[in-house]
Amino acid sequence: MTTIVDVCGLTKRYDGGFEALKNVDLSxxxxxxxxxxxxxxxxxxxxxxxxxxxxxxxxxxxxIGGHDNVTEFRAARNLVGLVPQEINLEPFEKVINTVRFxxxxxxxxxNDAYLEKVLRSLSLWDKKDSKIMExxxxxxxxxxxxxxxxxxxxxxxxxxxxAGVDVELRKDMWDxxxxxxxxxxxxxxxxxxxxxxxxxxxxxxxxxxxxxxLVENKDDLMTRMGQKTLKVDLATPVTTIPDVLKDYDxxxxxxxxxxxxxxxxxxxxxxxxxxxxxxxxxxxxxxQTRQSSLEEIFVSLVAQREDAA
Ligand SMILES: Nc1ncnc2c1ncn2[C@@H]1O[C@H](COP(=O)(O)OP(=O)(O)OP(=O)(O)O)[C@@H](O)[C@H]1O
Numbered sequence: 001m002t003t004i005v006d007v008c009g010l011t012k013r014y015d016g017g018f019e020a021l022k023n024v025d026l027s028x029x030x031x032x033x034x035x036x037x038x039x040x041x042x043x044x045x046x047x048x049x050x051x052x053x054x055x056x057x058x059x060x061x062x063x064i065g066g067h068d069n070v071t072e073f074r075a076a077r078n079l080v081g082l083v084p085q086e087i088n089l090e091p092f093e094k095v096i097n098t099v100r101f102x103x104x105x106x107x108x109x110x111n112d113a114y115l116e117k118v119l120r121s122l123s124l125w126d127k128k129d130s131k132i133m134e135x136x137x138x139x140x141x142x143x144x145x146x147x148x149x150x151x152x153x154x155x156x157x158x159x160x161x162x163a164g165v166d167v168e169l170r171k172d173m174w175d176x177x178x179x180x181x182x183x184x185x186x187x188x189x190x191x192x193x194x195x196x197x198x199x200x201x202x203x204x205x206x207x208x209x210x211x212x213x214l215v216e217n218k219d220d221l222m223t224r225m226g227q228k229t230l231k232v233d234l235a236t237p238v239t240t241i242p243d244v245l246k247d248y249d250x251x252x253x254x255x256x257x258x259x260x261x262x263x264x265x266x267x268x269x270x271x272x273x274x275x276x277x278x279x280x281x282x283x284x285x286x287x288q289t290r291q292s293s294l295e296e297i298f299v300s301l302v303a304q305r306e307d308a309a
Pocket of ligand 1: 018
């Protein structure tokens, strides 16, 4: 695994003393998609702005492709594309000129063939001669991505790429991100949408109050923390848990029982439970299992940290 972005001991104190980032360490592998999840004000935007060198860190270092983002700012910045949260486009400018201009800002020689490829991949090619003001909100968001890709960066930061866009466009954006990954681009995105992280990320970082609470492979995270529940529907509902079932983690729900178990352990206790249900004379009509979603995992992580604070 080659590290492309390395963040070490990053602290950001804004004027007035507020600490938006507290000693953050984060290592991002080349070619991965990492989603940073966190509530409002957690420090996600501050983190990516500081990595990109737009905001100065108070303490700590960041390297991008081995270049320090302060002492070798230009070399580090050239490797990075940043899609900001806010739409900050020139309304009277044509799409094609907007992306040409962004490329020029990085001192790159003109390359219309590359820009055509970028605009085509974002379904913007037929809008290349439209003025920004004539585009829909979703198209403007894609122009922001095209701008960020105009100088052929190796790392793309997307700050809330699908905030306020409809479900269909959100899915289109996910496809765009997946295609960029196929082209070898490393992607770091911030999001409020847990389903977004669940759908596209290889790794998930959870950030709250300026601290990284966890960074973990998405599938491992779901398995490690995933509680499963087995719902047993009963032919005749019960009002109390029979004595023979007292040792199981059971609650009564509707016409049935809910059994919680841990996917980490070798023995889930399901076989014993089913046998003991029969012993108790309870007739089952249906069984369903359910695994905790990333949303439940996230809520419980942030809550644990708040309890500990
Ligand atoms: N320029 C600034 N000066 C002072 N405080 C700031 C500044 N920018 C951000 N903050 C504060 O730093 C904290 C983190 O803000 P940041 O925008 O990084 O959070 P976020 O996780 O991106 O939030 P959101 O999800 O709402 O976009 C917030 O409490 C915010 O008010």
